[in-house]
Amino acid sequence: MYHLICTDIDGTLLNADRYLSDLTVSAFAKANLPTILASSRMPSAMHYLQKGLDIQNAPLIAYNGGLILGKNGICIESNTMPLGVLEDLLTHHKKHTYNLSIYADDDWFTDQEDFWSLREINNTRVTPIYQEGFESHAFLKTNQRAPHKLMCMGDASEIDSIVSYLADRHNKQVHLYRSKDTYLEITPKYIDKAKALRILLDHSFDFEMDNVIAFGDNHNDEELLKHAGFGVAVANATDKLKAIANHTSAFTNKEEAVAKAIEAFLLSDKRI
Template identity: 25%
Template sequence: MERKLIAIDLDGTTLNNESKISSYTKEVLQKAAQAGHIVSIVTGRPNRISENFYDELNIPTPMINFNGALGHIPHKNWDKEYIETFSKDIALDLVAEKEKLGIKIVAAESKNYALADQPNNIIPDFFPATLKANEVLNAINLQKDPSAMTMLVDEHKLPNIVETLKANFGDKITVGVWGGKNPILELSPKGVNKAKGVDFLAKTYNIDKKNIIAFGDEHNDASMIDYAGWGVVMQNGTDKLKSLANDITEYDNEHDGLARYLEDYLKLA
């Protein structure tokens, strides 16, 4: 079998509902790597809350974070590493205008920092529960352009906020709306998405598009599911994403849907 690039999303895909990798999933992914395939995590998560999974899988390939804005090999200086950002002025503008717009919490981050305007416990990890003085999002602490911003907003004002962001900064950023119960907006550098990260991996390893298999479940996976030669959507994925899929796993993320599919697809059993 030709060498495959296997691009795996984390939440709702590789991880179960307790945000853990099952021993079976880990075993299958390691088997795929041992068979010579390139297994790479491609996630919306920041590196600070995904390197633990990278270390647990113990497959030394590059990881893509921030939905395609960062490509790197954790714990290493790598000459091919890339990072995409947008102007920090946008973050500071949004902090200044947050009450007026209906934004409750603002966080901005990149590879080496994470800042938020206030601590909270709404979504553990994504927003910090405690903040040191140098972790508060303000003009003093925000010295470098961010790769991503995450905002909790007023549910009723969400459509207006999206319109305002697109009108004011649409040439510099892409606005994403999270699925799930919390009204969360995510800002990325314009033109950056998971497909960009997967394309970078394919070029790095000289793998043809037809040999890329990608697994995902949510709206931010759409570009990579569409881009891959074989886009597989989880049983628990959104209907919209399933409409882009080449195939859908028989089992969901709680029942090792990715691993069962991959073991069969690559004939690893």
């Protein structure tokens, strides 16, 4: 029996309008299981989706496992990267035009309103704090804080140069996750959604990973689907994730793949 649903958000749960369809909301309500959203997003960018699913006070996994929040937003574990990574990236950024976004706790800092920041505002319903990157670095240093995630958005050739630059300097400290040619997410090296979920289960629940059904679409969902009791890849998932999953949906996220899998495996006579 499965006692908890853990799902990725972008490319997995959301429809073409980047929100929850009526069918998705209905399926989760009928399943009536604890639900954990696990995403590369910051907490604020997940709260409106929790509200839409009527799980406002539920635990969540932000920054791909970098920040683990228990019920009512209580911090269970926080994993950040050294400020030196940001310092080096700022040196690189001075010579380029890509958008650099800095995420720490539930704050998002970026230095300009541009195509990329406006796109993220539209996608996540969160507005950043606009200030120069070195000012953001100084603020974090003064307040003894560090980034949970750095995100670079821009021309694919510029993103290529960042990957080469940081891999030479900080390969042992950070993971470079490229969700698209134009997007690079930089997170602490040894985190993932499966590790974060285990920590949450130990802290807040009385069952194991075998009792979790999980959903995903991309590289940052591989460990989650590998270690969950039952892993479902949506039709638009990477080939590697499909190979890992217990089941690959015939439907994409835009075709309500998660809702249809919940109906098939948790609500029907075929329930697992």
